[in-house]
Amino acid sequence: MAADKERELDFLCLTLLELVAEIHEKKQEQEKCLQDGFLCLAKARYALGVDRVSKLHYAAEMTPNLFVDCSKSDGDHTEEKWDILKCVNSKFYESQSQEPTDSTELRRRRRGSEPDSPEDDDKELDALLQEMNVKEKPKVSSTDPLRWFAVLAPQSLRQAQTAFTKAAHVSCEICTLRNKLDATKKRYADARRTHEAALIESSSKTTEDNTAEPQKTESTD
Structure with a gap:
């Protein structure tokens, strides 16, 4: 029983280290995507002009092309999973008035x-x-944001869009890994608490047996 608990603790420790390393790797990937996105955006502003790529060209009504879905797993240690949902026609946004x-x-x-x-x-x-x-009911259609700035968007602007979209996916992966890390920490704390309680109970039982054995020897003499 004690050996099984120790193996479980070792496995959870290795899992924690792997999750920390994976989160660190994903953070570096996220930072790289954001850097590439802002660099490509700066190139697009240089090519088209500063006034052509600015918030003045935003659409009056904007609908998201990506949605974040959070699902929870059932169990003692709840883990949340974050996913990106891409929609071509926005089904989540409908006009309220008709x-x-x-x-x-x-x-x-x-x-x-x-x-x-x-x-x-x-x-x-x-x-x-x-x-x-x-x-x-009439639905608000989702359009490509690149059309706000130019009919034929330059390649650098498309690369910026791709980089920021990838950064959004990586951000969801980081959130999922963080929740998995928290759940693993709770599992490790519970397993360690159970293992320590079992060790204390075993040591107290051994002490009682050792104290009872001399009394039995004296009565025999």
């Missing part, structure tokens, strides 16, 4: 001008509800 249709306006006018029977009102209400359920 203009009334012409048919709805006509129904309202007709209803206000001449009284209808209760059966006609029920039929009209059912038709209106069915039309509202069938018709989809």
Whole structure:
């Protein structure tokens, strides 16, 4: 039992060291991606002009092309996993307001001008509800941000976009590794606490056996 606990502690220690090394490696990769992205962005501003690549050319309404998804694993030590979700058409952002249709306006006018029977009102209400359920709400489409600055974006601007996108992916990997590191630390602390309690119990039991053995010898004499 004690040997199994010691092997488990050794395994968790090695896992912690591997996670720390992997996080350090991912941080260096993230820093390299950001450096490349800002360098390519500076080249694009030099090629197109400072005024051509600035916040003045941002779109009035912007929707993200990437979404971060956080999923949790079930268990004693919860681990969070962060993933990047890329969407071509933004399904998460829908317009909250919808203009009334012409048919709805006509129904309202007709209803206000001449009284209808209760059966006609029920039929009209059912038709209106069915039309509202069938018709989809307009969605905000996601466009390429490079089109904000130029119709034909230079290669350096595309390289900057690629570098920043990769940095976002690496950031999610770092978050996942950090959560895994925290969960492994908790597992190591629990295993060490259990192992120390078992050692204390074993040593106390050995001490009791050693003190009981001389008493048994004296009674025999």
